[in-house]
Amino acid sequence: MKGAVRTSLIGIILLTCLAATGCAEPTCKVQRFGAVIGVKKEAIPEYKRLHAETWPSVLQAIRECNIRNYSIFLKEVEKDKWYLFAYYEYTGEDIKADMEKMKTYQAMQDWWKLTDPLQEPLPIREKDEWWAKGEQVFYTE
C-alpha cells in the first residue's frame, strides 16, 4: 500500500512537470515556428492595447489547439516599416487539423476581425498564409 502511494506521488509529480514543459506526453515532439507579418504604423497602439489584454477565450482557444509558449515581438525594421514576429511551439499530433479547429472558435473569428485590419501581410507570403512562416535554421535547447 505504501508502495502504491509512493508510485502515485511520483506519477503526479512527473505529470505536473511534463505539463510545465508544455508537453503532455514524454514522447511528444515540439515543433517550433517563427512567422512574420507587417503592421500598420498608425495601428500599433491599438495592436498593443488589444494584446496587452488578450481575451481569455482567445488564450483558451490557442491552448486547446496545442499552441504553447507563444510570443509576439514588434520591430521597426526599416524606417517607418514595422513588423510583428511571432514565435510559438506546437505540441499536438496534427497541426493542420488543429489550425483548422482554431478557425471554428467564435472567439478567434471575433478577435481576427479586430486584428487583421491592423496588419499588412507580406506580399510574397504563401497563398494559404496570413502570417508568413520562416525556415528554422538553428536550434539549441
Add this chain to the structure above:
Amino acid sequence: MKGAVRTSLIGIILLTCLAATGCAEPTCKVQRFGAVIGVKKEAIPEYKRLHAETWPSVLQAIRECNIRNYSIFLKEVEKDKWYLFAYYEYTGEDIKADMEKMKTYQAMQDWWKLTDPLQEPLPIREKDEWWAKGEQVFYTE
C-alpha cells in the same frame, strides 16, 4: 531510511523536470527575446551550413551564459530582402553580465568572425546592438 530514499528520489525527479523546463530554480523568471538582422542573399547557404553543424563549443558557451530554447528563423520579407529572426530565453540573474561573459569565449569570437560578415545589421538598430531586439507585445504560456 526508506523515507530518505523516497525523498531523494522525488528530489531527483523534481530537479530533472525543472532542468527540462530550462529553468534551474523554481523561482527563476524566464525573459524572452526576439531579435532581427539582415542576411546577405548570397551568404544564405553558408549561414545555413554553419548553423546546421554549430560547434559544440559555441552551444556550450550559449548554455553557460544561461540562454535556452534558442531558435533562428530565415525569411524573405520583401523580394530579395532576407532576414534572420532569433528567439531565445534567458534564465540567469544578470543578462548584461552574461552577455559580456559570452564575448570572452574564444569559441564565440571565432564563430562571430565567420557569421558576422554574412549578416547585414539593421541601419536603425540601437548603437550597442548587432542583432536588433524587438519589443514583446504578447505572451501566453
